[in-house]
Amino acid sequence: MPNRIRSQALVNGYRMTKSHPILKWVIGLVGLPVHAIASIFYLKQKRALDYQAILRQELAELKHSALNQQLRQEYVSQYEQKQQYFKRPLDEQERERVVNQQIDQRLMKVAEQQLADRSIRAVRYQDVFQSLLRSQVFVLSTFIPGLLLYSLLLIYQNAFSRFIFERIMMTFFVIIAVIVIVFTILYISPSDAAANILGESATMDQRMAFNRQYGLDQPYLVQLWQAIKGILSFDLGHSFTGNEVIMTSITNRFPVTLTLAISSLVFAIIIAIPIGIVSAAKTNSFWDYSFMFIALIGLSIPSFWQGLIFILTFSIRWGILPSAYSPQDYLSLVMPVIVLGTGLAAAIARMTRSSVLEVMHEDYMITAKAKGLSSRQIFLYHGLRNAWVPIITVIGLQFGVMLGGASVTEKVFNISGLGSYIVDKQFIPDIPAILAGVVYIAIAISVVNLVVDLFYALLNPRIRSQMKGN
Incomplete structure (x- = not known):
């Protein structure tokens, strides 16, 4: 059988x-x-x-x-x-x-x-x-x-294995497209990496030797092929500055960014989901107006300004929390997590409220009421389950961006994460390091989107049946 x-x-x-x-x-x-x-x-x-x-x-x-x-x-x-x-x-x-x-x-x-x-x-x-x-x-x-x-x-x-396989293949082509586009932009950029690294006092012979060492004197297609081959073989090469191994640098900085992103996401979900649900359940009430006003403020506050205010208040004036990140001190993550999670929590709270209000007037909710189910059963088993799809979309997109590195927050709190690493390399420009960082962001966002789509199918029976039908 x-x-x-x-x-x-x-x-x-x-x-x-x-x-x-x-x-x-x-x-x-x-x-x-x-x-x-x-x-x-x-x-x-x-x-x-x-x-x-x-x-x-x-x-x-x-x-x-x-x-x-x-x-x-x-x-x-x-x-x-x-x-x-x-x-x-x-x-x-x-x-x-x-x-x-x-x-x-x-x-x-x-x-x-x-x-x-x-x-x-x-x-x-x-x-x-x-x-x-x-x-x-x-x-x-x-x-x-x-x-x-x-x-x-x-x-x-x-249906599900086909869906996952097609998304993985799509991710592969996205990565290739990202490599081609980013490399082309860096290639046609008027900035000279040899002049920026060696300084204006470097002679033409020194610049030519630098270009020969890193293959910058090769034609466009040769350099592009070397970049694609290096990334696909996980051999990202060495950076122009410090001759550091790029793969090692990204590997060392990835745990910090991952910890910051996950902590900020958990912080935002714990705060935002209950606030959004309460606002939807008590629409047009004092609590609804208050929570949505606070969420609007959270969306409007610039992260760098919020980070500086936190440092001035909690570090310099009160001396409660450290102003810079330290791997040995978990308290140093408190302010970066709050700063990074504030905007995310506001976005999730507003989306939760809108999504829950939208499903509350659907036909299946009226049918559930006609069956005699309690308000709690209707809200939890029928309303909230169908309202999760747009909420997960916002969570997934924001989490993918945070995995790419929150450069502003990392700079404010002196965190050696991927965001600050990519920003620093852009001013050189350090082509291998920038390519590796951008490709990492593309992979992170694609993987998060794949997980989000799988959650769609698990939480929404209509999407699951549509996948099987297709």
Whole structure:
């Protein structure tokens, strides 16, 4: 039974890919060795069953049957009535041509149907290949050359695995596009990295030696290919300043940025979700106006100004919290988390209120009330569950931006994170470091968006059913 299920999964995946205009060519290319072997079986079966000869013989027998005479009388009568209705002269040659054409079409359909009733059908490659996919012997014997093909078929037979795979491939192309665009902008930039790093006192020979050392004297396409190859192979190279290993620098700074982003996100969710729910439940009340006014202030406050006020108040005047970040002191994260989470909390609170208010007037909410459910059950099990989709969208987008590094907050609190690292490298410009940082941001945002889309499917049954339908 498990082998039969896996075989049917391969067939289902093949049917899914055949209906896609691009995937059918991809499947043909990646499974070329398997298709070559399957073509041998197809030609063998086609040679063994000459369907066209059988069809011609069946058609010849029908032309000598009573059905042929019956159809001729019927189509001749129809043709003459049509000519008489439009008051056209009868043309015997034209009548014979039209009638014979109609009879041939009708007899062809009858012949094909009679052969189909006798289980005699034309040998098609798709049918042969699907029958081979159901054969465990064929799949095992072609497993090595068809590993990529069978993997794709298994992926595409399931809606969720197909969705994840397509998003991963989309992320890959996004990363390539980001590399090309960012590298092109840096390449055509009038700024000279050699002059900025070596200084204005550097001679032309020193600048040329610098360009040769880092390959900046190579043509555009050569440099672009080296950048793409380095990022795809996780060999980000060395930065122009300090000759530091870029991969090591990003790896060392990533935990700080990740800790700051997750802490700010948790802080914002804990505060914003209850505020948004209360505002929606008590709409147009004192609490609603107060919470939304505070949220508007949170959206309007610049993060650098808020950070400086926090430092002046809690560090310099009161001496409660450290003004700069220190990995050994967890209290040094309190002010950066609050500053970074303030704007996020305000956005989440406003979106929560709007989303909950929108679903409260839906038809299924009225139906739930008619069933006699309590207000709490209606709100938690029907309203809040359907209101999560736009809320998760805001959370995911903001979290992806924070993973890219909150450069302003990191600069204010002297945090050696990815945001401050990318900003510092932009002023040189340090092309390898900037490329690595921007690609990291693209990957982070793409991964977060993928997770958000998966949450959509888990929380919203309509989206899940739409994915399966597509």
